Amino acid sequence: MLVVMNHDATAEHVARVVEVIEEMGYQARPMPGAQRTSVGLVGNDGRVDASPLESLAGVAEVIHVTKPYKQAAREWRQENTLVTIAPGVVFGGREIPIIAGPCSVESEHQIVLAAQQVRAAGASALRGGAFKPRSSPYSFQGLGMKGLELLALARRETGLPIVTEALDEEGAHRVAEVADLIQVGARNMQNYALLKTIGRLGKPVLLKRGMAATIVDLLMSAEYLLAEGNTQVILCERGIRSFDPSTRNLFDLTAIPLVQKLSHLPIIADPSHGTGLRDKVLPMGRAAIAAGADGLIVEVHPNPDRAMSDGGQTLFPEQFERLVVAARTIAAAIDRSITPGSGTRTAANG
Amino acid sequence: MLVVMNHDATAEHVARVVEVIEEMGYQARPMPGAQRTSVGLVGNDGRVDASPLESLAGVAEVIHVTKPYKQAAREWRQENTLVTIAPGVVFGGREIPIIAGPCSVESEHQIVLAAQQVRAAGASALRGGAFKPRSSPYSFQGLGMKGLELLALARRETGLPIVTEALDEEGAHRVAEVADLIQVGARNMQNYALLKTIGRLGKPVLLKRGMAATIVDLLMSAEYLLAEGNTQVILCERGIRSFDPSTRNLFDLTAIPLVQKLSHLPIIADPSHGTGLRDKVLPMGRAAIAAGADGLIVEVHPNPDRAMSDGGQTLFPEQFERLVVAARTIAAAIDRSITPGSGTRTAANG
């Protein structure tokens, strides 16, 4: 940490900064410059709270050199964390799993059909919302417990592991009984109470980036899960806010190599929310693989025109098939491969 | 709602749009243009889900004309909603209450002293966090239940009503027992589970704008509270994300007249979080009053240099006094007045 003094800070100001740093239990190292003095704080273990320093007289700025996250950092753990959500479905390695399915679970027929279709096309996990965070209280809020039961049924029918979102503490416990991967949605990325609860459930977690979250914010939220002892965390880029209304969100694919450098946790991409436009999901899904994503999560519905939510960004099953084929070719081009779905495996075995 | 067709949409495409609109129970009104046809949806009660239309063949865009919020709209209720949190402390009228106090409750001495100081300076309510949403799991998370007890004590000592944040369902019930105004923080603005819980508690709510929330998003979150039957909702502008690191957030004061036109709910401003810089709180607090804010919420601490959180944006008591004096003059200039604090009233009575 570096405390930069004002141009006109006095020797007393500097002495007081040194004193406060030493009271905090660290060493202070003043560094006079041509225009201003800075004071280095040495011995920082990454947990220093800068507040007492920022407000001292003569201080212009406090610059953080040490990263605020610890266990999420690549420096904490050099090798990639591998997150296994079902046998053969591993995030963070050479293989790239694809999660697919409808925005919401709507009926037994819909979710089982969707599961069969995405499995046949090459998905290795099924997504589907039972509890839905909707911006309007009057919109369809999901089937709730009934939705979880239908997801469990779809897993029995297809063998696909289940990815679904939890919105609150009570729901998190219910979701944990069914899901193989518990999703924390973008709107709840900084719902720390929920992160603490989910961090203790002992199940893999899919943490989606908030709409106004920096990469550091995302890693800090992951840190909440890790601090509860859960190391099975997958991050997800799904688009952030921007000034251009052309797309629902701004899909920030550079987040993928950024996270992979800063952290050992896997990061996947959601081109459905990332673009909000059905015809952009194919090119941007391909781009995500080329950028090095450790997985994809894609909205697919047997009949998007009849979907109860997010229809406009949801793929038809045949479009999803084309995406998987393209993803396989792109993955091969960078020496990786798409995780063979159980549909594929069954076919191969059959 | 207006469905804009592609340039090259066929008559069949248009017919299908008309058919789907009619299946949804509305009337369709095709409107051929020089370059493209549009189809109006008439009879929209504001709850139409556009998804089925967005994805039909030949559709370029669906434009929403009706607002997505209902009960929060000025059109639902013409006159301002007045929110009373204690006798004489009313938001939404001619008088402008000021809420002040430390970021976190730290000790009995600190919170009681802070309460006395802000009361003496002219505040009419006390803020103080017992449950703190911190971006790092290793930062001070608040005193919790002990903090609530100390807030109750500070109220007994000073008569000031209490404003404090709830982070989860369990905490919301505890907070509701003590607080006169329950705060939903920026990070939880779209935590719909929490909004539903708090909407049912029957206490006034202070809903802070999320860092990536548009004005419409803010009103939609208020709609969640109103939909639960709670009409005692105060909105709060506290800064949003921007590309300029000069300030912690970008304080969007235009939100004040915008909300006042679109909604009947009062809106206050938080220049402490809005700027993140102590020396910007005075000018921007003045500006908020001049823009027409229905209240201010300001961080003040007996000794900001020793504050356990947010020290760098927290006022010294004497700075807060100057802010109140300036706010009084500015309010008078626009034919409003700062709510006389109980400190002032006691003095006047004494």
Place this chain on the structure above:
Amino acid sequence: MLVVMNHDATAEHVARVVEVIEEMGYQARPMPGAQRTSVGLVGNDGRVDASPLESLAGVAEVIHVTKPYKQAAREWRQENTLVTIAPGVVFGGREIPIIAGPCSVESEHQIVLAAQQVRAAGASALRGGAFKPRSSPYSFQGLGMKGLELLALARRETGLPIVTEALDEEGAHRVAEVADLIQVGARNMQNYALLKTIGRLGKPVLLKRGMAATIVDLLMSAEYLLAEGNTQVILCERGIRSFDPSTRNLFDLTAIPLVQKLSHLPIIADPSHGTGLRDKVLPMGRAAIAAGADGLIVEVHPNPDRAMSDGGQTLFPEQFERLVVAARTIAAAIDRSITPGSGTRTAANG
């Protein structure tokens, strides 16, 4: 400047950084930390190009401590710069001038009438575009040279000094013959060729903040003018890009106290472009004065419904009158005053 090394940087990496700093003519001061080493660059005169350091092996980050602008900095000149555009019309002092007039000069009748109306209401300068930067090549682009002649005529008729925009080198010379204050528009804030040309014309300059410009970017563009020897520079906040389509731009009033701390140059506010909405100009104009703005620039037209550009954000003359009255009261509340317009002075003299 501080060069932060990677966690696993070797002693050789650090030695190479030291060597390069010394080759650049500065002193290097290595500062080993608990987690990583940093190397301070001492003797920085503010013109160091960090590129050679950023790309050295083992370097994690280069942190700039010295500001990149020099002559624009408050540290370069402690007292406020006063910019006088006509006798009695001074920016940067206790008095606050108001500039008003139509977006575009449209005809002799329109501009002379507008000038008379804004003078009568209390403006002390006239704005009006002769060369207009329009986002569409098919929109009205201004009257050009004819517009400049009409502005000169309006000045003769009313005595108001003229503020008008220059778009290119050739136009800048023409504008300089007529204007008392040459405007560089937001879209040209980083048109360095234009800044250099205008910096040499020896006339006061009004530099508007670009839509994606940070405060530092704005001061760097001012530095281009100052570096050409022109110290008569007025900055202007006029709204930046944000994710919320509720307003045309996001009016960043905190820019006012920020600039006033970092720089000695005056800064004014443009609530017309800042909000893009006529009914927001009054409250946000008031707020700008309360925040400490050194001036206002406002769009006013004799008949905004017939304006050839920007009609929707342009005030009717009677609305402008109300704004000036409000501005006077707010200015008085913070111990400043609105510059008495020549209309007012004439009246007082008459």
Place this chain on the structure above:
Amino acid sequence: MLVVMNHDATAEHVARVVEVIEEMGYQARPMPGAQRTSVGLVGNDGRVDASPLESLAGVAEVIHVTKPYKQAAREWRQENTLVTIAPGVVFGGREIPIIAGPCSVESEHQIVLAAQQVRAAGASALRGGAFKPRSSPYSFQGLGMKGLELLALARRETGLPIVTEALDEEGAHRVAEVADLIQVGARNMQNYALLKTIGRLGKPVLLKRGMAATIVDLLMSAEYLLAEGNTQVILCERGIRSFDPSTRNLFDLTAIPLVQKLSHLPIIADPSHGTGLRDKVLPMGRAAIAAGADGLIVEVHPNPDRAMSDGGQTLFPEQFERLVVAARTIAAAIDRSITPGSGTRTAANG
């Protein structure tokens, strides 16, 4: 165009809107709704200025249905525009050219060596700045005319066509004498005077997206070039402003399929400026190809550590070689191919 009336607009308000639309020469089509009336403007040729309507009494909002750009629209021209900058170097077709070279021309040795290296690695055009837009007036501003001469020399030595930026009218004429593709930089995207000048030069133009430009803004700037009769326009995504300081800019790859749907003009990607980080150029260059980019432009320098500008985002020649190899494989995966560079061709011929 759709004029949406306020909830409480009167029949007189609606009648006035109809009248104004008819005065403007269009047909008005009122459309009463459940909550509010809208009035459609029919016969819009895309050049309607909405200002007179926005400010009428009772009008809530004016919604633009017709696109503001005309000649840049895919609807104006269905097939892709092919832009040829040299024999065999064509943008907009199945082949994807790669432009590479240093940020600035620094010396004969540097630019000739760079040209030879990028040609050998597979580039089919050489970039290099002679006139540099730098945010500081004290930074290296490029070699100017001498730089243009060196670029011409490098072309003679290697056969590579030249891409270089023009900053002003005078410079544009000089650049046009040497360059095969004239670049308009991000900071000048809305410098309409420069666009008009360059539009008349009869040379292909590379128009980079501004930092705060929406896709529509970008196409509107292209429209300025097209309106001058120049159809040889290549667009370029190079990153926009965001709130996350992790990268220099936010690389918006979704712009690629967006532009390709809306326009017939080719669009290329600049992963060097798009990320600002050398180690992100390879993955994001791959991602751009996978997203469908019609070209890449990449900064490469014989010795980036010694580069006079942008060193930190510039590739070493051997890194560029790896990028070209990866781009070839990714392009093949989507049925396209990288334009064989003249280096490759010579090799093949040799």
